[in-house]
Amino acid sequence: MTVILPFILIAVSLGVIIVIIVRKYPQLLLLDIDSLPEIQQSRKKDIIIKKRAEKESKHLYTKLFESLKPAIQKLKDIQLLFRKFVGRIERKSAMEDGKRAKSGSQEYKKQKEKESLTLVQDASQDVDQDDFATAEKKYLAALKADAKNKDAYKGLAHVYYQQGQKQEAKETYKFILQLDDNDEETHLKLGEMAEEEGDIQEAVECYQQAVILNPHNPQRFVKIYDLLFGIEQYETALEAIEQALELEPQNPKYLDNFVETSIIIGRKDLAEEGIQRLRMINPENQKLQTFKQRIEEL
Template sequence: MFTPFIILIIVLCLGVIIYIAARKLPAVKSVNPKASPVIQQMTIKQQLIRQRLERRLRDGGAKLWVFLKPAFNHLGLKLRQGYQKLVDLEEDYRHKVLQSSFKDKVMQEQKNDEIIKEAEQLTDEEKYQEAEKKYIEALTLDEKNVEAYKGLGRLYLLQKDYEHAKETFEFLMILDDADPFVYQSLGEISVDRGDLKTAEDKYLKSLQLNSKDISVYLNLAQVYLNLDEPNKAFEVITQAVTQEPKNPKILDFLIEISIILQDKVAARKALRQLAEANPENQKLDDFKKRIEEL
């Protein structure tokens, strides 16, 4: 066992060692290992080796690029030329396809026009069944052919086949909802069916799309007379007169409505216009007599 004296000696020695270490620690920290000549030489040598290697790589790469550059340029040129040929071939093919498609479309339209003309001629000759077949043939070639549907609808109207006529014109409305003829035809169908209010709506829509169709004015005025609304009929016929002030048929109708309304002034004015437009009209004397009786 250690005696107290020995322990004291050991503690004193440790204290001296710690004191000396504490005194020397700042000096140890200030030592820079890189400042060693040996280490500096090794660092410089490594830098020289790295620089030499980089220089050789650059020189070798430059020489290799000088050697390969013409080949790359030639390859790039060939690739660009090949790509341009592909573009030209594609453009030429597209042009031929479009040209062929356009020719086919024109030929089909011409064929359809001929078929429709044949159907119209057959309709005029009252060969309705043959005309219907022609219209259907045209629609087989072009299921959205508006003229074929119009002709077919007219054909059904002539045969008083109002159900098929209505179906045809209503389908035509899907293809072209801005065609005044469609609404005019639906108005005629409504009149024949006795649905005068629907006829009124259809005729008004037709005039909204085309305000110069005199036949629609006349039909609408007749609808108003049938609805016992002569004032509206008078307004409609007056509008028609502004479109065609010398049309005997319109003036004739205007005189009739004016007489119904007991409007002697309007009737006399219309009579003068009718006499100027058609002095040989056989109704002039009768109209004059009826007006004077108002």
Template sequence: MILNILASLALLVSILLLGRIIWRRLPELKVLDLESIPKERKSGAKAKILENKFKRQSQEVKEKLGAAISPLKEKFSGLGQRLKDRATSLEKKYKKNSELEGVRSKSINELFAEAEKHIDEEEYQLAEKALIEILARDKKDLRAYELLGEVYRFQKSYDQAAEIIKYLIKLKSLQYRKNHPESQLKKQKLEEAEEAIMESVDVDSDVSRFYDDLGEIYLLDGKPAKSLDCYLKASAIEPNNPKYLDKIIGLAIEVNDPGLAKKTYKRLKEINPENAKLQEFKEALEKKK
């Protein structure tokens, strides 16, 4: 409706400008001296001259009219595009707000179920969206962080996945440092959190599991030395866990640390003599001699 009114106004202005220019040119047409043309010429020649002069004046009028209308045309054209862009923007904003409202109306349990479903179906961006909404409501939700780390790992965003697990370790360290504010966690070095955890008499097995996850991420990212460091820390928390000992032996051989590999091999043989990989490790160690 507004665009129609503006277009009508532009047309009216154009007509008025055209009329004004023609009115100003009328005296020039009146003073055209036809008598100055030699009488021996035919009257058709006079008409031709008059026609040519009128065409020149018409062209001038057309050019001036075009120059006058062009800014108006561009202005109204730009206005139309701006109105269209604004409508599109409002539509997107409404849609986004509607979606956000839909997400926020769900419970934490519903969001977890939704995130796990999306992970199973490899819809990782949708899973990430649900998990971030959970963390927006509860910044200490360990389960949400773990699942988010999985999402990034599946997406092969290993740096992001590693950062999530490191933050989990820092977050978990709070229960061993009662006076440490959560607000300082992001600025804190991982080593400080690890020191507090390792010095604790009773460490939750969740922490060793976080190191296991971090070790897997580093391994996928082609960083065996960092992966080995994670499994050594996991084993320090759970020294009799055969999975961690198994990983340490394999990684120690890979990074060419036969001393650590042999020591860990003996430990694994003591606590789990039926381990199927013992013979494989033994042969690998003999090749290192």
């Protein structure tokens, strides 16, 4: 009996517990865990931590992007330098291949020259369609066939210029002058590029070379006059406009510039001469009276 008694007590206790659970079970089912203050506080804390983490992550991303900007720009610069390097290698390869072709037979040379001319013609059509990348490849191929094809170099320089590679264009034009220093068109192109860059002295020198090669074009002298007048080198500008007047002595615009510059440098004799010539061409010229008054003040 003494041995059985503990088991009886345990059984009674379990029975009491079961009865309590059965009575309270419906209430337990209705209990809203989410409404407990502890649970709500914990979830609010999780939301705050999550938002803070997102904010810090966004800040770190922005900071990282800003720190990488110089590296990204440097990478772009390296890519540009590499492209220029490849261009120089291709030009050098084209010239070397052309030299090897030169050492071959005359028949082979003529064949390569013909091939080069055809490529230049094809490239010109690509340029007309603004397909500069294809044109560049064909001009380089033309130079591989004939390293002395000036038209190929001119086309290549033009393509570089159109693609914004002005330094490469300038180098190519200068190389053309090594092949033929008497190429008027190339001197003019270099003059135009120097003028765009604001290097007026360089532009004047290039235009002067073009004038030496072709002294019968008055517009070349007028171009030089305009540039020199713009930088207030009036005496040299006067010489340029005088050269233009020798070619077109009755051009009213040239005479107008001649009188204006003569007055500026105080050459009353030349200014009066210019007025007489203007009056003979057009007695109704409205500037005659103004010029006359300015000359009287000299």
